[in-house]
Amino acid sequence: MLKVAVIGMGNIGNTHAPVYQADPLSELVAVCDINRERADKAAQRYGVPAFYSVDDLLRNVQLDAVTVSSAGVENGGDHAEPTLQCLEAGLNVLCEKPISNDIEKAREMVRKADEKGVYFGINLNHRFVPPAAKAKQWVTEGRLGDLLLINMTMWIGNPNETSPWFHLRALHPHSLDIMRYFCGDVVRVHAFLNRAPGRITFSNAQVNLEFANGVVGHLTGSYDTNPRHNLERCEVMGTKGRFVLDNLYEELTLYPRDSEELTVIRNSIMGGLSGFTATFTNRIHRWLEQVSAGVPRDQLEASGHEGLAVQEIIEAAIKSHHSGRAETVHKMETVTA
Numbered sequence: 001m002l003k004v005a006v007i008g009m010g011n012i013g014n015t016h017a018p019v020y021q022a023d024p025l026s027e028l029v030a031v032c033d034i035n036r037e038r039a040d041k042a043a044q045r046y047g048v049p050a051f052y053s054v055d056d057l058l059r060n061v062q063l064d065a066v067t068v069s070s071a072g073v074e075n076g077g078d079h080a081e082p083t084l085q086c087l088e089a090g091l092n093v094l095c096e097k098p099i100s101n102d103i104e105k106a107r108e109m110v111r112k113a114d115e116k117g118v119y120f121g122i123n124l125n126h127r128f129v130p131p132a133a134k135a136k137q138w139v140t141e142g143r144l145g146d147l148l149l150i151n152m153t154m155w156i157g158n159p160n161e162t163s164p165w166f167h168l169r170a171l172h173p174h175s176l177d178i179m180r181y182f183c184g185d186v187v188r189v190h191a192f193l194n195r196a197p198g199r200i201t202f203s204n205a206q207v208n209l210e211f212a213n214g215v216v217g218h219l220t221g222s223y224d225t226n227p228r229h230n231l232e233r234c235e236v237m238g239t240k241g242r243f244v245l246d247n248l249y250e251e252l253t254l255y256p257r258d259s260e261e262l263t264v265i266r267n268s269i270m271g272g273l274s275g276f277t278a279t280f281t282n283r284i285h286r287w288l289e290q291v292s293a294g295v296p297r298d299q300l301e302a303s304g305h306e307g308l309a310v311q312e313i314i315e316a317a318i319k320s321h322h323s324g325r326a327e328t329v330h331k332m333e334t335v336t337a
């Protein structure tokens with residue numbers, strides 16, 4: 001059983017902590033927040049000791065892994081420091097998305113995990129749902145034939161304003177991760193962005209993507225809609241058919257090219273996912289399973305490398321917005337310990 005602490009006890013830290021308490025593969029042994037009130041409240045709630053700094057936590061508690069669920073600028077500005085501290089201490093780290101809003105820091109985090117040979121995962125929870133696994137199986141089995149194109153939409157209503165790139169950097173790690181999950185690495189990006197009236201952030205994005213395997217893709221993103229209508233939709237087409245994964249896990253449909261018969265998989269009232277929080281439960285359980293089993297580091301799902309890869313696409317999209325041209329996505333050399 002892995003001994004785990006959660007660092008950053010906001011809404012999301014308080015989503016991770018009960019998952020660790022309930023999972024048979026982990027034991028929640030401490031919580032940490034630089035905000036003492038939040039740390040104390042969480043400590044009381046979970047019946048574990050509170051720490052007010054990562055240094056103090058690491059000095060006093062024997063740990064196998066941590067969640068880093070701090071936030072900061074563009075929801076990722078406070079991730080690097082505690083993550084690097086924990087990686088340096090030899091701990092396995094599951095960090096919230098975005099890995100970091102600062103691409104140089106994100107690269108440093110991934111390099112550090114490689115250097116220390118520990119597991120470093122990112123909470124790209126949207127892909128950890130049974131319908132996405134089924135769709136991936138269809139792709140792997142060749143039910144779609146050779147992949148040709150992908151369309152992805154992810155939109156929510158987020159009125160918060162921090163910076164021009166908040167929407168792209170904070171939301172689209174999720175959508176781009178889903179796109180990479182089905183279609184692989186992205187090599188070039190061409191982005192058009194606008195702002196809703198009065199907004200600082202570029203709250204709407206239309207992004208064309210070229211994948212290494214030749215697939216062409218499109219991402220529509222927004223912070224100006226109502227997610228209760230629809231949060232996300234992913235459509236992948238190949239030579240033999242296409243699938244539509246509607247609203248993350250609500251409905252998956254396979255449309256074969258040579259038949260009128262569709263395969264429809266709906267989220268069942270009996271045993272289906274109970275809500276969005278279940279994506280955290282699934283993702284964290286998979287993280288615990290893989291870390292406990294000691295899988296080869298390059299097989300870790302939604303790894304730091306993958307968290308970095310989506311951030312590199314976002315930075316290329318920002319560059320494209322400035323240049324007006326398609327931009328190449330930076331690819332980091334992989335050094336795996």
Ligand SMILES: NC(=O)c1ccc[n+]([C@@H]2O[C@H](COP(=O)([O-])OP(=O)(O)OC[C@H]3O[C@@H](n4cnc5c(N)ncnc54)[C@H](O)[C@@H]3O)[C@@H](O)[C@H]2O)c1
Pocket residue numbers: 007008009010011012013032033034035038052053054069070071072075076078081082096097098123124125170
């Ligand atoms: N995966 C998802 O679906 C999903 C959904 C929403 C938010 N998020 C992510 O979750 C993260 C947290 O979001 P939130 O809304 O809970 O943020 P929040 O700001 O409410 O909470 C973050 C907490 O971290 C603490 N903190 C900051 N630096 C710290 C440090 N060095 N050591 C200890 N504590 C520190 C802060 O004091 C704060 O209490 C963000 O990165 C966000 O992008 C993920």
